[in-house]
Amino acid sequence: MPKTLAEKVYDAHVVRSTEGEPDLLYIDLHLVHEVTSPQAFDGLRAAGRTVRRPDLTMTTEDHNVPTLDILKPIADPISRAQVDALRRNTAEFGLRTAPMGDRDQGIVHVIGPQLGLTQPGMTIVCGDSHTSTHGAFGALAFGIGTSEVEHVLATQTLPQYRAKQMSVTVDGELPPGVSAKDVILAVIAEIGTGGGQGHVIEYRGSAIRALSMEARMTICNMSIEAGAKAGLIAPDQTTFDYLAGRPHAPQGADWDAAVAYWSTLTTDEDAVFDREVVLDAASLAPFVTWGTNPGQGLPLSASVPDPAQIADEGDRRAAEQALAYMGLTAGTPLSEIAVDTVFVGSCTNGRIEDLRVVAEAVRGRKVADSTRLLVVPGSVQVKAQAEAEGLDRVFTDAGAEWRGAGCSMCLGMNPDQLKPGERSASTSNRNFQGRQGKGGRTHLVSPAVAAATALTGKLTAPAALEKTGV
Amino acid sequence: MDAFTTHTGTAVPLRRTNVDTDQIIPAEYLKRITRTGFEDGLFVAWRTNEPDFVLNLPQFAGASILVAGPDFGTGSSREHAVWALMDGGFRVVISSRFADIFRNNSTKAGLLTVLLPQEEVEALWKAIEEDPSLAVTVDLENNSVRYAATTVPFSIDAYTRWRLLEGLDDVGLTERHLGDIEAFEAARPSWLPRTLPAPAR
Numbered sequence: 001m002p003k004t005l006a007e008k009v010y011d012a013h014v015v016r017s018t019e020g021e022p023d024l025l026y027i028d029l030h031l032v033h034e035v036t037s038p039q040a041f042d043g044l045r046a047a048g049r050t051v052r053r054p055d056l057t058m059t060t061e062d063h064n065v066p067t068l069d070i071l072k073p074i075a076d077p078i079s080r081a082q083v084d085a086l087r088r089n090t091a092e093f094g095l096r097t098a099p100m101g102d103r104d105q106g107i108v109h110v111i112g113p114q115l116g117l118t119q120p121g122m123t124i125v126c127g128d129s130h131t132s133t134h135g136a137f138g139a140l141a142f143g144i145g146t147s148e149v150e151h152v153l154a155t156q157t158l159p160q161y162r163a164k165q166m167s168v169t170v171d172g173e174l175p176p177g178v179s180a181k182d183v184i185l186a187v188i189a190e191i192g193t194g195g196g197q198g199h200v201i202e203y204r205g206s207a208i209r210a211l212s213m214e215a216r217m218t219i220c221n222m223s224i225e226a227g228a229k230a231g232l233i234a235p236d237q238t239t240f241d242y243l244a245g246r247p248h249a250p251q252g253a254d255w256d257a258a259v260a261y262w263s264t265l266t267t268d269e270d271a272v273f274d275r276e277v278v279l280d281a282a283s284l285a286p287f288v289t290w291g292t293n294p295g296q297g298l299p300l301s302a303s304v305p306d307p308a309q310i311a312d313e314g315d316r317r318a319a320e321q322a323l324a325y326m327g328l329t330a331g332t333p334l335s336e337i338a339v340d341t342v343f344v345g346s347c348t349n350g351r352i353e354d355l356r357v358v359a360e361a362v363r364g365r366k367v368a369d370s371t372r373l374l375v376v377p378g379s380v381q382v383k384a385q386a387e388a389e390g391l392d393r394v395f396t397d398a399g400a401e402w403r404g405a406g407c408s409m410c411l412g413m414n415p416d417q418l419k420p421g422e423r424s425a426s427t428s429n430r431n432f433q434g435r436q437g438k439g440g441r442t443h444l445v446s447p448a449v450a451a452a453t454a455l456t457g458k459l460t461a462p463a464a465l466e467k468t469g470v
Numbered sequence: 471m472d473a474f475t476t477h478t479g480t481a482v483p484l485r486r487t488n489v490d491t492d493q494i495i496p497a498e499y500l501k502r503i504t505r506t507g508f509e510d511g512l513f514v515a516w517r518t519n520e521p522d523f524v525l526n527l528p529q530f531a532g533a534s535i536l537v538a539g540p541d542f543g544t545g546s547s548r549e550h551a552v553w554a555l556m557d558g559g560f561r562v563v564i565s566s567r568f569a570d571i572f573r574n575n576s577t578k579a580g581l582l583t584v585l586l587p588q589e590e591v592e593a594l595w596k597a598i599e600e601d602p603s604l605a606v607t608v609d610l611e612n613n614s615v616r617y618a619a620t621t622v623p624f625s626i627d628a629y630t631r632w633r634l635l636e637g638l639d640d641v642g643l644t645e646r647h648l649g650d651i652e653a654f655e656a657a658r659p660s661w662l663p664r665t666l667p668a669p670a671r
């Protein structure tokens with residue numbers, strides 16, 4: 001029977017399948033961070049269990065990590081306790097870890113690919129919804145809850161049901177200034193935050209094939225914002241080139257065997273998807289969210305929508321609430337919205353290519369007086385690479401703040417937070433109420449839009465920047 | 471996990487769509503390393519900033535069934551959202567659509583999530599708004615929600631239902647299949663990555 005890529009990966013990991021019960025799926029890599037794991041380790045201890053495969057487990061510290069003074073103890077005692085709990089647990093259960101200060105430390109979804117631990121055809125889980133990021137390599141990667149973290153620690157498996165299959169095809173060429181982030185924001189606006197529910201999305205088409213690995217990660221990262229269980233992209237030469245030579249990539253004859261297998265990981269010609277969505281790359285434009293869920297987005301050239309024009313009652317009410325929270329008036333051009341803070345970072349857009357885009361745009365220019373630009377590398381390695389390329393100087397010369405690696409202002413668990421009423425343009429993935437700090441207002445944007453916005457102080461498309469010559 | 475058979479209680483109408491887990495419990499409450507005590511974070515922004523938020527209304531105090539709009543529990547995978555709802559006294563959430571991870575987490579922790587068609591959710595909203603003291607019964611043995619003279623059937627997959635009815639822990643169930651796991655492991659390609667020992671660089 002013809003199969004989709006996701007079905008091939010799933011089928012290759014079924015340990016046991018019995019009518020009337022979920023399948024038992026083997027997990028090749030379990031990533032762990034400090035927030036969703038302490039109760040899982042407690043559960044193991046309480047039941048007298050051990051970690052079945054420490055050698056398939058990788059842990060790091062990211063969510064609570066301060067991005068200043070990272071070598072000092074964390075000032076917030078509760079954050080510190082959570083990080084300390086992970087350190088105790090990794091020591092007790094014999095797990096590999098990359099604590100603050102370690103050269104492998106960083107956002108869990110940045111370090112997996114960077115170390116070469118993320119490879120095609122694997123099953124990867126983490127107590128974190130953006131685990132879908134790893135799907136960029138053709139892995140079946142999805143977020144799990146703490147009870148499931150405990151289950152994977154104890155058994156290296158998970159009970160699973162087959163997801164439905166969905167394809168998102170983007171053909172054609174992206175216009176200049178339009179990036180992977182705009183593609184995924186447009187996809188989510190199109191299908192809605194529940195549009196992918198119960199499905200694994202495979203991103204296909206010539207526009208996707210043309211993307212770098214990092215751009216593919218940006219797309220897969222936000223699959224969860226479309227409600228999908230996971231998102232993936234078939235591995236190809238771009239994938240193999242990215243992996244070759246990484247610390248955990250296979251070598252020699254193993255490499256050849258791996259590539260031979262990885263090359264089979266494509267959706268069969270006549271495989272059937274339960275749902276298909278098609279987008280024309282040439283029609284896409286820089287995108288920005290105006291509301292409080294990632295589906296509430298529009299091209300930056302549009303205006304704040306009028307809730308009265310929305311037919312569905314639930315959506316209308318949601319839009320009214322969103323505008324009230326965001327402090328926006330229907331009809332205001334999005335490009336006239338002034339922002340206080342621009343955040344560049346997160347597992348969506350905190351990799352080296354993202355930083356290069358921003359550096360190129362702000363090189364020799366100044367961040368607007370009314371705005372602060374916070375640039376936070378996704379990992380210690382990304383930081384080192386950026387510094388080796390001199391990007392840190394470009395940022396600081398432009399008046400930006402250059403920080404240590406972590407989740408930072410993607411969510412309010414560390415000291416980098418918006419103040420109530422403060423407005424951000426953010427390259428992260430969630431514009432939920434209070435996500436970046438209590439009362440904070442978030443507009444999700446691409447790195448290119450973030451950079452242009454930092455220079456003008458208003459939501460700005462990269463092309464508009466060239467015209468005004470700021 | 472406590473078994474779930476039948477629950478009767480009062481219900482509260484949450485007429486909002488797309489209630490994400492950051493709203494159910496914001497990140498700052500996730501720093502705890504315990505599994506209980508999350509009730510103070512439950513919907514805290516709305517409880518603080520909106521005096522007429524349903525959970526602030528005295529007529530709905532003590533409700534144990536949350537009747538929510540579509541796309542409940544989107545966003546982060548934090549199981550803390552489920553724990554916060556349970557710590558806040560809820561045993562059941564009813565919605566026409568749940569985010570997958572939230573629904574999955576709820577079944578692990580013993581919170582029953584009931585899928586009803588949106589028009590049934592609307593009817594239930596109306597009924598509980600008219601009479602907040604209305605007793606609502608969620609019966610997992612008979613797969614139905616009952617209130618006043620109304621009975622609405624719901625479906626749930628048989629395995630999850632059995633686990634909830636018996637209050638069974640997944641890890642224990644999986645450990646019965648250790649032999650299958652070992653056989654699978656023996657056949658895995660040797661080139662798959664291992665985190666240990668850490669490679670020398």
Ligand code: SF4
Pocket residue numbers: 062063107108109128130346347348406407410411428429
């Ligand atoms: S960067 Fe944001 S979305 Fe990514 S793992 Fe950290 S908190 Fe989650």
